[in-house]
Amino acid sequence: EVQLVESGGGLVKPGGSLRLSCAASGFTFTNAWMTWVRQAPGKGLECVGRIMSKTDGGTTDFAAPVKDRFTISRDDSKDTLYLQMNSLKTEDTAVYYCTTDMGDVWGQGTTVIVSS
Amino acid sequence: QSALTQPASVSGSPGQSITISCTGTSSDVGGYNHVSWYQQHPGKAPKLMIYNVSYRPSGVSNRFSGSKSGNTASLTISGLQAEDEADYYCNSYTSSSTRVFGTGTKVTVL
Numbered sequence: 001e002v003q004l005v006e007s008g009g010g011l012v013k014p015g016g017s018l019r020l021s022c023a024a025s026g027f028t029f030t031n032a033w034m035t036w037v038r039q040a041p042g043k044g045l046e047c048v049g050r051i052m053s054k055t056d057g058g059t060t061d062f063a064a065p066v067k068d069r070f071t072i073s074r075d076d077s078k079d080t081l082y083l084q085m086n087s088l089k090t091e092d093t094a095v096y097y098c099t100t101d102m103g104d105v106w107g108q109g110t111t112v113i114v115s116s
Numbered sequence: 117q118s119a120l121t122q123p124a125s126v127s128g129s130p131g132q133s134i135t136i137s138c139t140g141t142s143s144d145v146g147g148y149n150h151v152s153w154y155q156q157h158p159g160k161a162p163k164l165m166i167y168n169v170s171y172r173p174s175g176v177s178n179r180f181s182g183s184k185s186g187n188t189a190s191l192t193i194s195g196l197q198a199e200d201e202a203d204y205y206c207n208s209y210t211s212s213s214t215r216v217f218g219t220g221t222k223v224t225v226l
Contacts, residue, residue, distance in 0.1 A: 035215070037162075044119070044220040045154070045162065045205050061214050064117070097161055101215075103152050103207065104173055106161040 002026035002105050004098050009110030016088050016114070022081040022098030022107055029079040031055065033101035036072060036083045038094035039109075046094075048083070050101055065091075088114045120145060120206055120218035127224040133194040136221045138206030139187060144216055146187035150209035153182055153191045157202045165204075166191060193223070201225045 008020040024032070033056070036048040049062040051072045060072045071084045081098050095109040121139040128134040138145065138153075145151055151169045154162035164173050166182035169189065179194045189208070193200055206218035 037217075045156075045207075045217040047207075047215045047217060050214065061212070063214065099162075102167065103154065103162075103164045104167070106163075108161055 004100075004105055004107035006096065006098055006107040006110040009096065009112045011113045011115065012088055013116050014088060014090055014114055017084070017086045018088065018112060020083040020085070020096055020098075020110055020112070022083075024079045024081065027100075027105065029074075029081075030076045034072075034074065034081045035099050035101050035103075036081075037097045037099055038092075038112075039097070040091070040094040043094075048096070051081070085112070088112075090114050117144075117210055117212060117214060117216045120208060120216055122204075122206060122218040122221045124219070125222045125224065127226055128193075128196045129226045130196055130198065132196050133192060134196060134223065136191045136193075136204055136206075136223070138189040138191070138208075138218045140189075140208055140216075141187055143211040144208040145184065145189050145206075147211060148209045149184070150215075151182070151184060151189040152207045153180075153189075154205045154207065155200075155202045156205065162205065196225055198225050 003025045005023045035050040049072050051060045069087045073082045093114050097109045099106045153166040156162045169184045170182045181192045204221045
């Protein structure tokens with residue numbers, strides 16, 4: 001079964017850090033470009049960032065609101081994608097989804113709450 | 117990168133057809149045939165309904181169709197059914213090598 005499972009969400013204070021993980025199964029993760037998408041409470045979807053496959057260069061791109069604060073990495077030996085979030089702000093509060101860049105496979109989402 | 121513009125809400129009666137528009141610029145919708153559409157029910161993850169403007173993934177009903185003209189993409193749902201009531205988002209590749217979502221449209225089945 002093709003599946004993505006996120007983990008690592010939780011409550012963190014403003015200025016803090018959190019690392020999200022996304023475990024992939026059922027498809028060739030090594031070849032996949034992967035994207036993180038978030039959705040603030042009651043709001044729409046927002047692309048956070050994307051990482052290419054290593055064979056395509058492994059380059060990352062980020063949306064302006066998170067650039068220089070968030071990083072994306074991947075461990076192809078573990079079929080796992082990561083989102084490292086630093087200097088968190090209250091406006092980063094959202095459900096975070098990992099998805100294939102094509103958008104055909106999504107995880108169930110993990111909730112991040114940034115609050116003092 | 118600004119969000120693509122969608123109508124906040126669209127409604128229709130069962131059996132009718134509705135169309136949701138998604139307006140961008142020549143740097144996103146108008147410049148690439150990489151427009152996707154997603155359906156999202158409350159509390160659920162988005163589901164891919166259309167990719168590359170007009171292609172349906174396996175398992176998606178043929179009642180859903182996509183098109184594009186200039187800087188505006190459209191999603192048409194024909195034979196509207198109760199289970200189609202959801203939020204719909206368009207998404208496009210951009211000249212910044214990123215992707216951008218639309219503002220979202222709530223579809224109500226009357």
